Amino acid sequence: MQLFVDSSDTYDPNEVGATDENGSPSAPRQLSPSSAATFDQCPRRWRFRYVERLPDPPGREALVGTFAHRVLELLMQQHPGRRSKDDARRLARQAWPEMAESYEYLELGLDEDAAFDFRWAAWTAVEGLWDLEEPSDVEVISTEQHVSATLDGVPFRGVVDRVESDSDGLVISDYKSGRAPSLRYAASRLQQVLLYAAAIAEEVGEQPVRAQLLYLGQKVVSTEVDSGELDGAVGQFKVTWEAIGESCSNDDFEVRPGPLCCYCAYSQRCPEGQAEISRREELRAAEEQSLLQMAG
Numbered sequence: 001m002q003l004f005v006d007s008s009d010t011y012d013p014n015e016v017g018a019t020d021e022n023g024s025p026s027a028p029r030q031l032s033p034s035s036a037a038t039f040d041q042c043p044r045r046w047r048f049r050y051v052e053r054l055p056d057p058p059g060r061e062a063l064v065g066t067f068a069h070r071v072l073e074l075l076m077q078q079h080p081g082r083r084s085k086d087d088a089r090r091l092a093r094q095a096w097p098e099m100a101e102s103y104e105y106l107e108l109g110l111d112e113d114a115a116f117d118f119r120w121a122a123w124t125a126v127e128g129l130w131d132l133e134e135p136s137d138v139e140v141i142s143t144e145q146h147v148s149a150t151l152d153g154v155p156f157r158g159v160v161d162r163v164e165s166d167s168d169g170l171v172i173s174d175y176k177s178g179r180a181p182s183l184r185y186a187a188s189r190l191q192q193v194l195l196y197a198a199a200i201a202e203e204v205g206e207q208p209v210r211a212q213l214l215y216l217g218q219k220v221v222s223t224e225v226d227s228g229e230l231d232g233a234v235g236q237f238k239v240t241w242e243a244i245g246e247s248c249s250n251d252d253f254e255v256r257p258g259p260l261c262c263y264c265a266y267s268q269r270c271p272e273g274q275a276e277i278s279r280r281e282e283l284r285a286a287e288e289q290s291l292l293q294m295a296g
């Protein structure tokens with residue numbers, strides 16, 4: 001099956017926001033799931049990233065995931081008979097120089113031991129695919145598929161890790177190298193792949209039957225795709241889209257401090273984030289103190 005693609009190498013799914021000639025935020029032209037998720041987490045962070053375009057370096061864990069994704073992309077492009085762990089090792093060796101020479105990797109400034117740990121973590125993630133499936137059994141239709149669609153009036157752009165076909169129909173898969181969510185948070189994590197499913201249904205006229213997150217080395221979090229699920233995901237996406245538009249027209253981006261402040265690249269510019277980080281550090285220190293007292 002041939003899927004619609006925006007095959008431009010320069011295509012940027014996050015190309016949204018920016019400012020007009022007066023420096024005021026202009027409304028985005030399109031929205032990706034990651035941009036929407038950033039806004040939902042903290043609109044101020046979204047402004048830093050998508051309006052001011054301040055750098056948001058990926059960090060070690062995200063880069064480990066990027067490299068594992070790249071190796072799995074290459075692996076799943078091979079003939080099914082050439083998707084063994086040995087093939088994956090060979091592809092990892094081929095792909096490594098590109099990562100090792102990248103600006104983001106060099107910025108980590110890893111010494112020899114830390115670089116070894118990085119490669120080991122990435123390989124562990126790659127190898128974790130075999131805990132979830134036998135790669136040679138997967139009927140791959142496309143990898144790293146750029147998809148563009150209008151979902152209930154919202155211009156959507158995204159990149160789908162893998163579209164495959166099983167006996168029932170199309171399946172949307174996304175690799176994850178982070179920690180798998182508990183049951184309580186699984187539904188919210190699935191929004192991203194449901195949006196991909198909606199976009200692919202829109203583009204090719206065939207509704208995928210399943211959408212799944214492959215948490216490498218851990219578990220598969222999946223959902224059957226039905227119109228209720230798709231409407232829910234698209235409806236939430238539209239709410240975010242409208243909230244972004246309103247924030248841009250008023251140049252009013254709510255600040256939403258929380259646990260993610262500790263990992264936010266912009267915390268030095270954000271007094272509320274700084275306060276949140278200090279509060280959490282004090283809380284952690286108090287907990288450690290009380291544990292020590294109990295142990296003593």
Ligand code: SF4
Pocket residue numbers: 042044045255256257258260261264265266267270272273274
């Ligand atoms: S530090 Fe926290 S509150 Fe501030 S922008 Fe980042 S996520 Fe938002």
